[in-house]
Every structure is written in C-alpha cells, then in structure tokens.
Amino acid sequence: MAALAGCGRALRAAGAGMAAGRSGRRQRSAAAGTVSPAAAPLGAAAGPHHGAEEEDGMWAVQRKHPETHGFAEEPAADARNMRAAFVAGVSVALVLGATFLRYLPDYGLRQWARREAERQIRAREAQGLPLVTPDYYDPARLPLPPAGD
Amino acid sequence: MLKIIIPTIMLLPTALLSPKASLWTNTTTYSLLIATISLQWLNPTYFPHKNMTPWTGIDQISAPLLVLSCWLLPLMLLASQNHLQQEPLVRKRTFIVTLTTIQPFIILAFSATELTLFYISFEATLIPTLILITRWGNQPERLSAGIYLLFYTLISSLPLLVTILHLHTQIGTLHMPTLELTHPLLTHSWTGTLSGLALLMAFMVKAPLYGLHLWLPKAHVEAPIAGSMLLAALLLKLGGYGIMRVTLLMGPLTDRLSYPFLALALWGALMTSSICLRQTDLKSLIAYSSVSHMGLVIAASMIQTDWSFSGAMILMISHGLTSSMLFCLANTNYERTHSRILLLTRGLQPLLPLMSVWWLLANLTNMALPPTTNLMAELTIMIALFNWSTPTIILTGLATLLTASYTLFMLSMTQRGTLPTHLTSIHNSNTREHLLMTLHIFPMLLLMLKPELISGVI
Numbered sequence: 202m203a204a205l206a207g208c209g210r211a212l213r214a215a216g217a218g219m220a221a222g223r224s225g226r227r228q229r230s231a232a233a234g235t236v237s238p239a240a241a242p243l244g245a246a247a248g249p250h251h252g253a254e255e256e257d258g259m260w261a262v263q264r265k266h267p268e269t270h271g272f273a274e275e276p277a278a279d280a281r282n283m284r285a286a287f288v289a290g291v292s293v294a295l296v297l298g299a300t301f302l303r304y305l306p307d308y309g310l311r312q313w314a315r316r317e318a319e320r321q322i323r324a325r326e327a328q329g330l331p332l333v334t335p336d337y338y339d340p341a342r343l344p345l346p347p348a349g350d
Numbered sequence: 351m352l353k354i355i356i357p358t359i360m361l362l363p364t365a366l367l368s369p370k371a372s373l374w375t376n377t378t379t380y381s382l383l384i385a386t387i388s389l390q391w392l393n394p395t396y397f398p399h400k401n402m403t404p405w406t407g408i409d410q411i412s413a414p415l416l417v418l419s420c421w422l423l424p425l426m427l428l429a430s431q432n433h434l435q436q437e438p439l440v441r442k443r444t445f446i447v448t449l450t451t452i453q454p455f456i457i458l459a460f461s462a463t464e465l466t467l468f469y470i471s472f473e474a475t476l477i478p479t480l481i482l483i484t485r486w487g488n489q490p491e492r493l494s495a496g497i498y499l500l501f502y503t504l505i506s507s508l509p510l511l512v513t514i515l516h517l518h519t520q521i522g523t524l525h526m527p528t529l530e531l532t533h534p535l536l537t538h539s540w541t542g543t544l545s546g547l548a549l550l551m552a553f554m555v556k557a558p559l560y561g562l563h564l565w566l567p568k569a570h571v572e573a574p575i576a577g578s579m580l581l582a583a584l585l586l587k588l589g590g591y592g593i594m595r596v597t598l599l600m601g602p603l604t605d606r607l608s609y610p611f612l613a614l615a616l617w618g619a620l621m622t623s624s625i626c627l628r629q630t631d632l633k634s635l636i637a638y639s640s641v642s643h644m645g646l647v648i649a650a651s652m653i654q655t656d657w658s659f660s661g662a663m664i665l666m667i668s669h670g671l672t673s674s675m676l677f678c679l680a681n682t683n684y685e686r687t688h689s690r691i692l693l694l695t696r697g698l699q700p701l702l703p704l705m706s707v708w709w710l711l712a713n714l715t716n717m718a719l720p721p722t723t724n725l726m727a728e729l730t731i732m733i734a735l736f737n738w739s740t741p742t743i744i745l746t747g748l749a750t751l752l753t754a755s756y757t758l759f760m761l762s763m764t765q766r767g768t769l770p771t772h773l774t775s776i777h778n779s780n781t782r783e784h785l786l787m788t789l790h791i792f793p794m795l796l797l798m799l800k801p802e803l804i805s806g807v808i
Contacts, residue, residue: 258435259685259777271780272374272431282375283781286428289382290789294421298389299796302803308394309410309802 351402351461354420357384358453365446370439374431377446381424388420392803399527406461407527411594411659414667414804419456419584421793422674423449426576428786429678432685433574445486449576452478456584460591465514465524468595469507472552472588476503479585482577483569495568502565506555509548516545517599526595534601546603549596550611556589557648559611560618563641570637571690575681578633582640582677583670590644590666593651594659608652615652616735616745619645623752627759632683632690635760636676639716642753643669646746650731653738656807661730663806668715668724668794675712675790679705682783683764686776692763694772699765705779706765708787715794717757718750723797723804 262274272282307313325332361380368376391413399409408416426449434442452475459471476499484496518524521532536542555562566586570578597604622641629635647665650658682705683695699706718725728750735742797804 259432259780260775263777263780269780271782273371274435275371278371278375281372282378283785285375285379286382286782286785289379289386290424290785294382294386295789295792295796298386301389302392302796302800305392305394308800309805310394311802 351406354384354388355454355457357387358420358423358450358457361450361453362447365443365450373439373442373446374427377450378424378427381420381427381450385417385420385424388417391416401463402461405464405467406458407463408461410806411591411663412460414663414806415460415587415591416457418587418667418670419453419460421789422579422583422670423453425674425678425786425789426579428782428789429579429681430574430576431782433681445482445576448478448481448485449580452580456588459588463526465526465529465595466518468592469511469514472556472592473503473507475585475588476500479577479580482580483573486574486577487572488574489572491568492572495565495572498565499569502555502562503552506562507552510552513545513548526598530598534599536599536601536603538603538606542603543607546600546607549599550593550607553589553592553596554611554648557586557593557644558589558641559648560614560621560641560645563618563622566641567634567637570640570677571631571633575677578677578681579674582636582673586640586644587666587670590647590651590662593648594662597651597654604652604654611652612649612742615645615648616742616749618642619649619749620745620752623749623756626756627752630691630693632680632692632695632760632764633677634690635692635756636673636680639676639753639756640669640673642749643673646728646731646749649735649742653734655734655738657730658734658738660806661727661734663727664723664801664804665727665731667797667804668722668727671790671794672712672715672724675708675787676716678783678786678790679709679712682779687773692760694770696763697765697767697769701769701776702779704784705787708784708791709761709765711791712787713757713761715791717754721798722794723801726801726805 259271262269266274266276266279269276270279270283272286273279322332357380361377361384364376364380365373391408399407401407427446430445430449434445437445455471455474455478459468459475462468462471480496480500483499484492487495514524517535520535521529523529536546551562555565558566566581570581573581600607619642622638622645626635626638626642629638643665647662647669650662650665680690683698684690687695689695698709715722715724718728728746732743732746732750735746
C-alpha cells in the first residue's frame with residue numbers, strides 16, 4: 202500500500218508539471234521499488250536527433266496537416282493530385298482496363314481451336330477418313346528424288 | 351502505336367512546361383491514361399504477329415512486356431514524389447524528363463521488328479538509367495555502381511553489334527519475321543560459335559546471368575527508387591526478351607552452346623538465393639532475389655520449348671511487378687529510417703500495420719504462393735526443364751525452397767521482432783504509398799484470373 206501511495210504521489214508530482222521533475226526524482230528515491238514515470242518527455246534528452254527529425258519533410262508536413270495524402274505540402278494541391286491519381290489509376294486503368302481485358306474475344310484462339318477440332322472430326326468421320334495421318338504434307342505433292350541415290 | 355508513342359513523347363513538354371502546383375498531377379495522370387490505352391496491344395486479333403508500323407510489330411511475347419513498361423512509368427513517378435519534395439523545381443523537371451526519356455526507347459526496344467533497331471534502343475535505355483543512378487543516388491558508391499552498369503553492358507554489347515552487322519551482310523536482312531524463314535547461318539565452326547556467343551552475351555549480362563551479375567546489386571542498391579523499379583521491372587526483362595529473340599538466329603548452335611548458360615543460370619539461382627539469406631542490406635537482398643528469378647528465366651529461354659518460353663514470359667511479368675513492389679516497400683522503410691540495414695529497420699508491423707499488409711502480399715507473391723502467376727511461371731519452367739533433363743529438378747527444387755526461405759527471412763526481419771531502440775518517431779503511411787502498392791498488386795491479382803494474357807505463345 203505504501204508503494205502504491207508512493208507511486209500515486211510520483212504520478213501527481215509528475216503530472217503537476219515538468220518543473221516538478223525535481224519532486225518526481227525525490228519521490229522516486231523516497232519510494233523504493235515503485236515505477237515512476239519519466240521526468241521529461243521521451244526523446245527530449247537526445248537534443249540534436251529530435252531536432253533533425255523536425256526537419257524531415259514528411260514528418261513536418263504530417264504535423265502541420267495531419268490529413269495529408271502525401272502528394273504535396275499544400276492541402277488543395279495534395280487533394281487534387283490524390284483525386285487525379287486515383288481516378289486515372291484505379292477507376293480508369295484498373296477497372297476499365299480490367300473490364301476491357303476480361304471481355305477480349307477468344308484470347309489465344311482456344312475456343313476456336315476446340316470448335317475447329319470438333320468440326321474436323323465430324324467432317325472426317327462423315328467421309329470415312331482417318332482422324333490423324335502420320336504424313337504432315339500430302340506425299341503426292343512432294344517431289345522426292347528417285348530411290349537408290 | 352502512334353497513339354502511345356506520341357503521347358509518351360509529349361510527356362516531355364508536359365514535364366517541362368507544367369506549372370509547379372500541377373507538375374506531378376499532370377505527369378502521373380497522363381502516364382496512367384497512356385498505360386490504359388496501351389492495354390489495346392493485348393487485343394488478340396493482332397496475334398500471332400501484327401505489324402504496327404514498318405519498323406515495329408507486336409506478338410504475344412512483346413505485348414505483355416510493352417504493357418508492363420507503359421504501366422511502370424506512372425508508378426515510378428508516384429514513388430519518386432516524396433524524395434524529390436525538397437528539390438528545386440528545375441531538378442524535379444529534369445528527373446521526370448530523364449524517366450520519360452527512357453520510355454519511348456523501351457517501347458521501341460520491345461516492339462522492334464528489325465534487330466538493329468532493337469540494338470539501338472537497347473543501348474539507348476542505358477544512358478538515362480546511368481544519369482538516374484549517378485545523379486540521384488544517395489551514397490557515394492553510386493559512381494562505382496554507374497561504372498559497373500555502363501561497362502558491363504557496353505563491353506558485352508559491342509560484340510553483339512559486330513555480329514548483327516556481320517549477319518546483316520550475310521543474310522541481307524535483319525527483319526525478324528523474315529529471319530524465321532531463312533536457313534540458319536551459324537555452324538559449329540569457331541566463327542559460328544563466337545558469333546553465337548556474341549549474340550547472347552549482351553543479353554546474358556543484362557538478364558543477368560550468374561557469373562556476369564556483379565553490376566546488378568550495385569546498381570539496384572545505389573539507384574533512387576525510380577531507378578531500382580526501372581531496372582528490376584524492365585531493363586532485366588530486356589535481357590530475357592533479347593535471348594528469346596536472338597536464339598531464333600542461332601540455329602543448330604544451341605544444342606551445344608546452351609549448356610554453359612544453363613549450368614550457370616541454374617547454379618546461379620541456387621547461389622544467389624543462398625546469398626540472400628546472408629544479406630544485411632534490404633535492397634541488396636531484393637536485388638539478389640532478382641538475379642535468382644532471372645536465372646530461371648534464362649534457363650527456360652535457353653531450352654526453347656513452347657512451355658519454357660511461356661513460363662519465362664509469365665515469370666518476367668510477375669517478377670517485374672513483384673520486384674518493383676518490394677523495392678517500393680523497401681523505399682518506404684528507407685524514407686523513414688534513412689537506413690537499408692535489416693537490423694535497423696525491424697519490427698515495423700505494430701508501427702505501420704497497413705503497410706505490413708502490403709509487405710505480406712509482396713512477399714507471398716515473391717515466394718510463389720499458389721495461385722499467383724509467379725507460381726504458375728515457376729512450375730511451368732520447372733516442368734519444362736524436367737522434361738528436357740531430369741536432374742535439373744534438383745536444382746530448381748532447391749532454388750524454390752531457398753526462395754521461400756529468404757522471402758520469409760525478409761518478411762520476418764522487417765515486420766516482426768523487437769523494434770530497434772534508436773527509432774524515436776517515424777511518420778505514418780500515407781495515401782500515396784498505399785495507392786502505389788495497390789497499383790502494383792492489383793494487376794498481379796487480376797492476372798491470376800486470366801493468365802493467358804501473359805503466357806506468351808500458349
């Protein structure tokens with residue numbers, strides 16, 4: 202209980218203001234075994250590093266305009282760029298493009314090949330010809346040299 | 351063709367003359383609209399071969415690559431918008447002009463029907479890329495990276511130029527559809543073998559093949575994000591596409607000449623995957639994973655069967671999108687922590703949970719999770735190689751295993767684990783970054799539904 206009370210005192214002292222850091226430290230040394238919050242904001246001790254991050258372009262823009270879309274610093278240009286990119290990229294290119302590609306007729310002639318094969322089979326069976334012949338070209342049309350040369 | 355090339359060239363005055371407030375809006379929007387129009391190249395009435403102009407044509411191998419190259423320009427612009435925020439307006443314009451200059455050359459390279467035009471555009475893409483890396487890279491090592499990129503490519507492509515000109519005088523034409531009908535010229539003599547090697551080496555360096563890959567980790571790591579995306583998604587595919595085109599000239603040579611390249615490609619896939627497990631630099635890890643995937647593409651292109659070409663095509667497109675997305679994600683890390691070291695950019699899932707969704711999706715596609723197209727590609731290539739020679743399954747299987755392991759390593763290092771204590775604040779993910787990842791992943795997800803668009807001749 203004493204530890205909890207000490208913790209509460211440390212919290213109130215720290216919450217009272219950053220100037221109460223000294224009291225926080227006193228409370229910390231007084232109430233052994235308690236966890237007291239940091240006396241200063243995290244990262245404040247690392248001075249130059251924190252300052253360098255303020256110069257980071259995106260970080261500064263996000264602090265100034267939390268709703269930035271990442272395209273430009275000025276919100277109107279940012280919104281315009283975002284809308285243009287989304288309309289051209291998603292609505293036109295992805296959606297209309299995908300629709301165009303989906304309805305392309307018989308890509309690679311696969312459906313035609315199936316229909317043509319069935320037609321050829323019907324035609325050859327009607328004429329009594331074999332379905333597949335081992336000769337690719339008609340041998341009668343090939344002028345071969347006389348045998349024995 | 352003109353309705354793509356002319357708007358692309360007109361992006362140059364758009365970048366130079368747009369007012370400051372709408373520079374990025376104009377260029378991003380117009381390049382996205384150009385990308386939408388480029389989808390008409392996938393119209394199947396054009397295939398097997400359509401002559402768009404007397405010097406360009408399109409078939410099922412070049413159409414997906416052309417669409418990918420048109421798609422990537424707006425993504426590069428979106429990705430670069432943040433790191434150029436602080437630069438003066440003139441430099442922003444110069445950057446966009448550099449990026450846009452590459453675009454017509456890449457379109458020409460992928461659609462050229464004449465081999466000489468292909469060579470000229472292939473070389474022409476090099477200079478703006480060099481400018482991009484050496485001017486806008488972030489570390490002093492970028493100069494060394496530029497030298498490696500430039501000289502590796504130039505040294506290997508000079509023999510290509512000589513051989514192309516020699517073949518032109520012998521055959522009389524270098525029009526690729528006509529070349530398919532001519533008798534193969536190269537024999538197993540020394541001249542023929544060296545000509546065949548010369549034809550291939552430029553593309554082996556570009557692809558890259560394992561022994562010739564040293565330029566790639568340097569160039570990818572030192573390039574700004576747009577440069578990394580360009581290199582990974584497009585310029586490497588120039589190598590793969592070049593191999594596919596040039597092997598039709600090589601005739602009877604490939605049955606002996608393909609062995610060293612196959613061995614290096616498959617062994618390289620294993621080696622670079624293992625190197626990935628030992629990387630400390632995030633961008634370097636993604637760069638080596640590119641070498642690994644492209645090793646499979648080279649192996650598939652060298653055996654020249656229908657299925658292997660199809661697998662190589664699907665892998666080139668899928669890997670282009672996946673690798674570009676991974677570089678964008680690595681760049682979002684870099685912009686926040688200014689460090690690429692894996693140990694220093696850990697545990698980001700609790701900090702940036704939305705971005706971790708994209709990290710997960712990118713890594714899942716990278717490790718060829720079913721039913722992504724990356725898996726379709728890897729399986730097709732593995733089966734084609736197995737059919738060609740049974741022991742290759744050991745190499746490809748191990749490569750797949752290592753790919754999964756280094757991808758999980760990358761995911762768990764960046765997303766899970768203890769946060770490094772030196773990060774006091776990182777800014778939140780913004781809409782632009784989410785849009786960028788969406789535009790990368792949605793084409794991949796949509797292609798799962800219609801993979802025949804990218805599967806080449808099958």
